[in-house]
Amino acid sequence: MKTEKKPTPALVPCPAILLSVAGDEKPNIITLSWAANVCSNPPTLVVGIRPNRFSHDLVRKAGDFVVNIPSADLIKETIFCGSRSGKDHDKFEECKLTPLASTKVTSPMIKECPINIECKTEKIVGLGAHDLFIAEIVAVHVEESILDSNGRLDPEKANLFTYLPLAAEYWKLGEKIA
């Protein structure tokens, strides 16, 4: 038996990313789950950000950002960076995260995240409560310890997790099924 729910963003599971962006005084971090790969060539991803979020203006001004994929070890930092504003907090300092210079963009990446994806904004599409940032992926960095001997991601070593908006919960990955 199915029940009809109010129309709501119900796509699950979602990634949980830490978006890092350059700022006038200091770089900032924002946790987002509304993000996806959307094109292979040019490699492109999208993120949805509310215009009233502190990072929205920073991303717009910088013209670039980094999508950092946290491991489950960083769950506390992930929740902190999603529930505090960079207006009042230095999230890099308070979370003891390290900004590293990127190779292709002005925004720094987060050293402690095993995957860093440097992005240049190509287009901003206003949707309503959120703006959609469409961005080209210009560089990808991966921690060698989460790759197998063929250079492919080893999900067990990566210790990834996912966000489930319909439950408001974070879950680790379990076992490979295919």
Added chain:
Amino acid sequence: MKTEKKPTPALVPCPAILLSVAGDEKPNIITLSWAANVCSNPPTLVVGIRPNRFSHDLVRKAGDFVVNIPSADLIKETIFCGSRSGKDHDKFEECKLTPLASTKVTSPMIKECPINIECKTEKIVGLGAHDLFIAEIVAVHVEESILDSNGRLDPEKANLFTYLPLAAEYWKLGEKIA
């Protein structure tokens, strides 16, 4: 130590969705992992589809589609619908999946998927190898047996899984961490 990879869609983990769409002769199903919630109001999601895929034209013509979230029980059907073309296959019939009339769109939903999200295309943005379909979520249906007593998703009962493009593997969710 980090290693720099060729720029590639490296955002993980990704959802794995079964997109169902109306057709002239028969409805079709396509498996996609490039999909995300992107806006809360109006509730909006995006999917990236290659123009040369059979479903691309169907989605463009129908002006709507349904995002169906499969449970891990449907992993074989998920792989089948991602590796065959609707030009040569009746995927509903061959996978023994049941098309159900939607309430707000012309495209049918898949009965066997525990979550069905009816979507109306609002805008198509050409990105290169893929087109981005930006769509309003107009109805959501959830199988009652995967909800807890408060009407929230119970991820354990939902038996969800995720796709990891950097490994080309499907992984089930494991345990709650927050």
